[in-house]
Amino acid sequence: MAVWLFDAAAVVLVACAIAAIVQRNPLYTALLMGVVFAGLAIPFVLCQAELLAALQVIVYAGAIVVLFVIVITMLGSESREALEEQLSIRPAGTLCALVVGILLAALLAGPAVWVWGSQRAESWPTLLSRNTEAFSAALFTGRYIVPVEMASLILLAAMVAVVVMIVRPPPGSNEKTTTKQ
Amino acid sequence: MQIQQPYLIVLVFGVATVGVAGGLVAVAALFGQRKPTRGKLEPYECGIRAVGDARVRFPVKFYLVGIMFLLFSLEVIFFVPWAIVYRDLVVQSRLFGVIEMGIFLFILVIGYVYVWQRGAFDWAEAERDV
Amino acid sequence: MLVQILILAIKIVCVLLFVMGMVPVLIYIERKLIADFQQRLGPHRVGPWGVLQPIADGLKLFLKEDIMPANANKLVYVLAPIASMAPAIMMFAVIPFGEPVDVLGHRVGLWLADLNIGLLYVLALSSLGVYGIILGGWSSNSKYPLLGSMRSAAQMVSYELPLAVTLLGPLLLAGTLSMVGLVEWQMSNHWLVLMQPVAFVLFMLCAVAETNRAPFDLPEAESELVAGFHTEYSGFKFAMFFMAEYAAIVSICAVAVTVFLGGWSGPVLPPIMWFLIKLFALIFIFMWLRATFPRLRYDHFMQLAWLRLLPLALASVFLTALVLCLPVPESPALVAAANAGVIAAVLLFELLMRARRRLVQEKG
Amino acid sequence: MAAIPTSHYIMLSAALFAVGVLGVLIRRNAIVIFLAIELMLNAVNLAFVAMARHMGPVATKMGGATGLVDAMQGQVFVIFVLAVAGAEVAVGLAIIVALFRHKRTLDVDEVNLMKW
Numbered sequence: 001m002a003v004w005l006f007d008a009a010a011v012v013l014v015a016c017a018i019a020a021i022v023q024r025n026p027l028y029t030a031l032l033m034g035v036v037f038a039g040l041a042i043p044f045v046l047c048q049a050e051l052l053a054a055l056q057v058i059v060y061a062g063a064i065v066v067l068f069v070i071v072i073t074m075l076g077s078e079s080r081e082a083l084e085e086q087l088s089i090r091p092a093g094t095l096c097a098l099v100v101g102i103l104l105a106a107l108l109a110g111p112a113v114w115v116w117g118s119q120r121a122e123s124w125p126t127l128l129s130r131n132t133e134a135f136s137a138a139l140f141t142g143r144y145i146v147p148v149e150m151a152s153l154i155l156l157a158a159m160v161a162v163v164v165m166i167v168r169p170p171p172g173s174n175e176k177t178t179t180k181q
Numbered sequence: 182m183q184i185q186q187p188y189l190i191v192l193v194f195g196v197a198t199v200g201v202a203g204g205l206v207a208v209a210a211l212f213g214q215r216k217p218t219r220g221k222l223e224p225y226e227c228g229i230r231a232v233g234d235a236r237v238r239f240p241v242k243f244y245l246v247g248i249m250f251l252l253f254s255l256e257v258i259f260f261v262p263w264a265i266v267y268r269d270l271v272v273q274s275r276l277f278g279v280i281e282m283g284i285f286l287f288i289l290v291i292g293y294v295y296v297w298q299r300g301a302f303d304w305a306e307a308e309r310d311v
Numbered sequence: 312m313l314v315q316i317l318i319l320a321i322k323i324v325c326v327l328l329f330v331m332g333m334v335p336v337l338i339y340i341e342r343k344l345i346a347d348f349q350q351r352l353g354p355h356r357v358g359p360w361g362v363l364q365p366i367a368d369g370l371k372l373f374l375k376e377d378i379m380p381a382n383a384n385k386l387v388y389v390l391a392p393i394a395s396m397a398p399a400i401m402m403f404a405v406i407p408f409g410e411p412v413d414v415l416g417h418r419v420g421l422w423l424a425d426l427n428i429g430l431l432y433v434l435a436l437s438s439l440g441v442y443g444i445i446l447g448g449w450s451s452n453s454k455y456p457l458l459g460s461m462r463s464a465a466q467m468v469s470y471e472l473p474l475a476v477t478l479l480g481p482l483l484l485a486g487t488l489s490m491v492g493l494v495e496w497q498m499s500n501h502w503l504v505l506m507q508p509v510a511f512v513l514f515m516l517c518a519v520a521e522t523n524r525a526p527f528d529l530p531e532a533e534s535e536l537v538a539g540f541h542t543e544y545s546g547f548k549f550a551m552f553f554m555a556e557y558a559a560i561v562s563i564c565a566v567a568v569t570v571f572l573g574g575w576s577g578p579v580l581p582p583i584m585w586f587l588i589k590l591f592a593l594i595f596i597f598m599w600l601r602a603t604f605p606r607l608r609y610d611h612f613m614q615l616a617w618l619r620l621l622p623l624a625l626a627s628v629f630l631t632a633l634v635l636c637l638p639v640p641e642s643p644a645l646v647a648a649a650n651a652g653v654i655a656a657v658l659l660f661e662l663l664m665r666a667r668r669r670l671v672q673e674k675g
Numbered sequence: 676m677a678a679i680p681t682s683h684y685i686m687l688s689a690a691l692f693a694v695g696v697l698g699v700l701i702r703r704n705a706i707v708i709f710l711a712i713e714l715m716l717n718a719v720n721l722a723f724v725a726m727a728r729h730m731g732p733v734a735t736k737m738g739g740a741t742g743l744v745d746a747m748q749g750q751v752f753v754i755f756v757l758a759v760a761g762a763e764v765a766v767g768l769a770i771i772v773a774l775f776r777h778k779r780t781l782d783v784d785e786v787n788l789m790k791w
Contacts, residue, residue, distance in 0.1 A: 023707075026706050040721060043684060050427055052754070056720070059757050060717070061438075063251040064764050066468065073445060074243060097701050101694070101697045104692070105690050109686045133269075147755055152259075155252050158252055159296055160295060166245055166769050190424040191404045194423055195401050198396075201327060202393040214376050249617075250471065251764065259754070264479050276636060282629075282632065
C-alpha cells in the first residue's frame with residue numbers, strides 16, 4: 001500500500017519535473033516545479049519526516065516558488081520575449097542530453113543497488129511516535145549550535161546582499177548605486 | 182504505520198476538496214450561457230478601450246517584499262523546532278535554550294535593522310522609485 | 312475496517328458541507344449586521360427575513376454567463392479560483408470540532424486527522440493561499456486585476472510572517488504541534504488567550520489581513536482598483552473567489568479558536584456547541600471591524616506589518632521564553648504579564664521611531 | 676503497510692537530480708536554470724531523509740548521546756539545506772532582477788560581462 005503510493009507519487013513527480021524543464025513559458029515551469037516541491041512532502045511523510053515535510057511545503061511551495069512567480073509576473077510585458085525562450089530541438093543535442101541524463105541517473109542510483117537487499121529500518125519504528133520532538137531535540141540540544149548560528153549569519157548576509165543590490169540608497173547619501181552604472 | 186494514517190486522510194480530503202472545487206467550476210461552465218461579443222471580452226478599463234499592454238512592469242518594492250518574506254520565514258522555521266523542545270531545554274540546563282535562540286535572534290535583528298534603515302520597508306518611497 | 316472507512320467518508324462529507332454551508336450563512340449574517348450598523352434593513356425580500364437571499368444570489372451566479380477576457384491565459388484563468396478555494400477548505404482537515412464520541416463501538420474523534428504537525432499544516436496551507444490571487448490577477452491580462460493581485464500578494468506574504476510568529480508563543484507553552492494536543496493542553500491548564508493575550512490580538516489582526524478583509528481589504532479597494540484581482544471574473548468563477556474568502560475567514564477563525572480559545576472546551580453545553588459559539592464570536596469581530604474602520608493607506612499598511620507587528624510578535628515570543636526559564640514556579644499570570652510587557656516594548660519602540668523621524672527632519 | 680525500501684527513495688532522488696542537471700544544461704533562461712538547481716537541492720534533501728532512516732540505528736551505535744538524537748542527523752542536514760537554498764534563491768533572484776534591468780534579457784548566453 002505504502003509502496004504503491006510512493007511509486008505513484010514518484011512517477012508523477014518525475015513527470016512533472018520533466019514537463020517543467022521542457023516548458024517554454026517560465027510561469028508554467030515555476031508552477032510545475034511548485035507541484036514537485038510540494039509533492040515531495042509525500043515521500044518525506046512516508047519516511048517519517050513529517051516536520052520536514054511541512055517545512056518543505058512552507059519554504060519551497062509557500063515562499064520560494066511564490067517568489068519566482070512574483071518575479072516572472074512582475075517583469076511584465078517587455079520581457080515576454082525575454083522570458084519565453086525558443087526551445088530549439090536539435091536531434092543530436094537532444095540525444096546527447098538524454099544519454100547524459102540516463103547515465104547520470106544510473107550513476108546516482110548506484111547506492112540504490114547497494115542498499116537494495118538490506119532492510120535495516122526495522123528498529124526505526126520504535127523512534128517514530130515522537131519523531132518531531134526527536135528532530136527538534138537533535139537540532140537544539142547543543143551538537144548543532146554552530147551550524148544553527150551560521151544559518152542565521154548566512155541569512156543575514158543574504159539580506160544585506162539583496163538590499164545592496166536592489167534598494168537605492170536614500171537621497172543625499174554619497175554612496176554609489178550598484179544597480180545603475 | 183499508525184502515525185501516518187492521519188496523513189492518508191489528509192491526502193484523501195485534499196483530493197476530495199480539489200475535486201469538489203473543480204467539479205463546481207466544470208458544472209457551472211455547462212449551465213452558464215455563452216454569447217461572447219468583442220466588447221464583452223475586452224479587458225475592463227472603466228469603459229474606455231484598453232490602453233497599452235496590461236502586463237506592466239512593477240516597482241521593485243513588490244519583489245523586495247517577497248524576498249524579505251522568504252528570508253524571514255527561513256528564520257522562523259528555525260524557531261519552530263526550538264519552541265517544541267524549549268521546555269525540555271529548560272529542564273536540562275536552564276539558560277541554554279534561551280541563550281542559543283538569543284544569539285540567533287540577535288543576528289536576525291541586526292539584519293532587520295539594516296534592512297529597515299536602508300528604507301526597504303518604506304513604501305511611500307516606492308512612489309518616486311518606479 | 313469497513314465501518315472505519317464509512318465513518319471517515321461521512322466525516323469528510325460533513326466537513327465539506329460545513330465549510331460550504333457556512334458561506335451563505337456568513338453572507339446573510341454579514342449583510343444583516345452591516346445593515347444594522349448602518350441603520351438599514353438589509354436583505355428582506357427573499358424568504359422570511361431575507362434568509363434565502365444568499366442562496367438566490369448563488370443560483371443567479373451559477374446560471375450567469377461566464378466571460379473569459381480575450382488574451383487571458385485560459386488554463387491559469389480556470390485554475391486560479393480552484394487554487395484559491397482549496398487551501399481554505401483543506402485547513403479544516405486538522406480542526407477538532409469536539410471531543411471524541413462513541414459511534415457503533417468505535418471511538419471517533421470529531422476531527423478528520425490529528426496530525427502531529429497540525430499547526431505547521433495550517434501555516435503551510437495559508438502560505439499556499441497566495442497562488443490563487445497572483446494567478447487570477449495575472450491571467451486576466453488586464454491592469455486592475457494585475458495591480459490588485461500584486462498588492463494582494465505583497466500584503467499576504469507580509470502578514471504571513473507575524474501570523475506564523477504569533478503561533479510560536481502557544482507552541483512554546485504547550486510544546487505540541489498537534490491541534491488536538493493543543494486543546495487538551497488548554498483543558499488541563501488555561502486557555503492560551505489568557506497567557507498570550509498580545510499574541511492573540513496580533514493573530515487576529517494578521518488573520519484579517521490574510522483574508523483580505525476590511526479594514527485591510529486594499530487588494531479589492533473599490534475606489535482604487537475596481538474589484539482587485541477578480542475584476543475580470545464573472546459568473547460562478549467570481550462566486551468561487553467569494554466563497555474562498557468566506558471559507559478562509561471560517562478556517563482562520565477556527566484555528567484561532569483551537570489555538571487560543573481552548574477549542575471545544577467549556578462548561579455545561581456540549582463541546583461542539585462551545586466550538587461553534589466561539590467560532591461565531593470571532594467571525595462577529597471580523598464583521599464588526601469591517602463596519603467600524605475605514606481602509607488603511609497602502610504604505611501605512613505595509614509598515615504596520617513590517618515595522619510593528621513583526622517586531623511585536625518576535626518580542627512577545629522571546630519574552631515568553633525568558634519567563635519560562637526563570638527559576639520560579641511557573642504561573643500563568645507571570646506569563647501573561649510578560650506577554651503584555653511587550654506593549655511597553657512597543658511604546659518604547661514608537662518613541663524611538665518618533666525621535667528618529669524628528670532627527671531626520673532636523674537634518675533635512 | 677510495509678516499509679518502503681530505501682532503494683526506491685534513492686532512485687527517485689537520482690531521477691530528480693538528473694532532471695535538474697538536464698534542465699541546467701539544456702535551458703538558457705536564467706529563471707528556469709535557477710529552478711532546476713532548486714530541483715537538484717530537493718533531490719539531495721530526499722536522499723538525506725531516506726538515508727537518515729536507513730542508517731538510523733547504525734548511527735546510534737556510534738554516537739555518545741541519546742539514540743533518538745543521533746538517528747536524526749540526516750534530517751537535521753535538510754533544514755540547513757533549506758536555509759542555504761532559500762538564501763541562494765533570494766540573492767540569485769536579486770541578481771536576475773538587477774540583470775534584467777540592465778540588459779533586458781534573461782538569456783544566460785548573452786550575459787557575458789565577466790568574460791573578456
